[in-house]
Amino acid sequence: MARRIIVAGASMGGLRAAEQLRAAGWDEEIVVVGDEAHPPYNRPPLSKELLAAPGSAEEALASVLLRQRRSAADIQWRLGTAVAAADLAARTVTLAGGEELAYDGLVVATGLRPARVPVPGPRHGRHVIRRLEDALGLHRELAPGARVVVVGSGFIGCEAAATAVSLGCRVTLVEGSGGPMERPLGKRLSDGVRSFLRRRGVKCVPQQRVVEFLAGDAAGGYDDGTHLRCAGVRLADGTEVPADVVIEAVGSHPNTEWLRGNGLDLSDGVLCDGSLRVVGAGHVVAVGDIARYPDRRTGTGARRVEHWATPADTAKIAAPALVAGLNGTGAPEPAAPLPSFWTDIFAVRIQGVGSPAPADRIDVLEGDPDRPEDGAALGYYRAGRLIGAVTSALPADKQLHYRRLVTDAGIPADSRLAAV
């Protein structure tokens, strides 16, 4: 009987894992189980181009579907089906309908879901952006002149705020405790991004959080009998900001509930070793946003990397490691992928490479970070070593140049030894 690898999660991580399993020589069964109805699709446009102009639902889906490698043609897809539980000792997963599937190898690729702002108030009229349906539903409400409050100033919050302004909405960005994209970009560039957002018409409210969602009357009411909808937010200092549309962009939670009861470290995603093998489990690997793996480039311990490049980067390491384990051959060398990300705000592209977050020093390498739209580059250092670089509105060859500098700065010798 053919052996079987089950991939839980049918987004980019699941697809790239399946393709890389084939590339690693696995020619036996691959079953990908995903709770969304659609085949894997691309999420970045959901807060950008697609949110601005989705077209019909069919056109929107067609514009974001991921092309699949030819080698993926014989993969079995179980879409619209959640994995409810796993028994790693018995090597089975249970699907939402109760069906049990046995596996030889398992790939964890169930990603993240948006966190919600944990304060009282009506549920209706509040939006998050993770799935295609989220973006389509939100687009319908972003009418010209609509008052929009965006809660949270990470990538998705800033992008959604910019898109809403471009659609003619009046947008307030409640930043939260950090400034715009401060965690990945650092304070210097974050301050510049705030100035830029303001120049383009976003009303930024720094250092404020939402303590309550205001209630308003919903004309006609909702299917569940409620007549209340969210009509704005109350801030910690008591200010009320009225709104027609509220967007929550306050981070995300890893979808790990189905793995509970197996003795794994699920404190933040799934803890993995340097080859993306799940620690404490046999023949299980993780890919994409959910994988927490050692960051050997900065030597700052294991962390999750929530960027678009991560599913492909991690799948390339995880798949050969899983196949080697199943075939009893030697495990491949653990790799240290160089993280990279981009974001587009009002057509200004900010691109980053490496791990800017744990920097203890940030230098301006060129341009003026207070005017990110005119071109700027920053270097991020830890203990004197360049660990990351971010460019804003610079041509791609500049980005490649700084990327080379980060690559050349290498991996610290002690963390090479310390790899799990």
Add this chain to the structure above:
Amino acid sequence: MNTIDVDRSLCDNHGQCAIAAPAVFRMNAEGILEYEATVEDALLDEVEEAIDVCPVQAIFLKN
């Protein structure tokens, strides 16, 4: 022969392809993509990587 086609109406000059397959894709000093229209079989793996990492799926391979 393997032919490469980049849909210029999609390409956003992200430059990710030039990282994955530097022998095939380059960003010139204006930040615009230049690429080889045909590639040998030996470079196909690299090209597949480049196709994977292009954020707008602009690269097409015919063989």
